[in-house]
Amino acid sequence: MEQTRDIRREYTFTQLRRADLAARPLQQFEVWLQQALAGAVEDATAMTVATVDGAGQPSARIVLLKEFDQHGFVWFSDARSEKGQALAANPKAELLFYWREMERQIRIRGTVSRISEAQTEAYFRSRPRASQLAAATSVQSQPIESRAQLEARFSALEQSSKDQVTRPDAWRGFCLVPEAYEFWQGRESRLHDRFRYRQMLDSDTWLIERLQP
Numbered sequence: 001m002e003q004t005r006d007i008r009r010e011y012t013f014t015q016l017r018r019a020d021l022a023a024r025p026l027q028q029f030e031v032w033l034q035q036a037l038a039g040a041v042e043d044a045t046a047m048t049v050a051t052v053d054g055a056g057q058p059s060a061r062i063v064l065l066k067e068f069d070q071h072g073f074v075w076f077s078d079a080r081s082e083k084g085q086a087l088a089a090n091p092k093a094e095l096l097f098y099w100r101e102m103e104r105q106i107r108i109r110g111t112v113s114r115i116s117e118a119q120t121e122a123y124f125r126s127r128p129r130a131s132q133l134a135a136a137t138s139v140q141s142q143p144i145e146s147r148a149q150l151e152a153r154f155s156a157l158e159q160s161s162k163d164q165v166t167r168p169d170a171w172r173g174f175c176l177v178p179e180a181y182e183f184w185q186g187r188e189s190r191l192h193d194r195f196r197y198r199q200m201l202d203s204d205t206w207l208i209e210r211l212q213p
């Protein structure tokens with residue numbers, strides 16, 4: 001097997017100049033996401049959510065971005081999960097997108113809150129029935145004896161939920177309101193382009209700084 005320390009590649013896809021950047025990071029995110037979707041980046045809406053629990057222990061996992069606008073970035077999950085418990089103790093989090101095909105990384109840091117019941121319910125109803133059943137079957141991140149137990153619970157719910165699957169109370173939408181963004185474009189010889197946007201206190205103005213690679 002190839003030595004992991006010898007695995008490397010040059011990043012030559014494109015560059016990111018100060019003059020290319022939108023004044024607001026949300027617009028910049030939209031431009032890059034459009035390019036990622038048009039450029040057939042696989043799983044472009046998959047993002048890592050990094051949290052820190054009440055004891056200061058960080059943890060990270062991937063979820064799917066479902067909505068984003070000036071109010072924030074939304075994903076859906078189970079409040080009983082490890083991330084749900086961490087966010088209840090400490091609402092600070094960071095989202096991370098890695099778009100390999102475009103040699104791009106985006107970090108979005110901020111504070112997370114729940115979205116409204118109405119918005120959560122509307123999204124839950126839009127999901128395929130099997131996904132609704134899975135959400136209702138699972139107490140996410142809790143141990144279970146066997147796969148068979150999980151499947152039995154799923155089947156029982158499928159039978160008893162003839163009309164509509166009831167959304168578990170703990171299944172909800174989470175929204176991160178950004179305070180800072182970073183856009184990273186890989187460049188040759190590891191001299192990458194990095195720009196950070198930070199929101200000026202109590203204003204709608206964003207400070208843009210180039211960061212050293």
Ligand SMILES: Cc1cc2nc3c(=O)[nH]c(=O)nc-3n(C[C@H](O)[C@H](O)[C@H](O)COP(=O)(O)O)c2cc1C
Binds near residue numbers: 065075
């Ligand atoms: C591509 C991909 C998409 C995922 N999407 C979600 C999602 O939207 N919501 C979610 O709760 N978990 C999602 N997961 C599972 C999470 O990564 C994780 O296993 C789960 O949320 C439990 O995490 P926790 O124990 O840290 O809370 C996804 C995993 C992958 C690999």
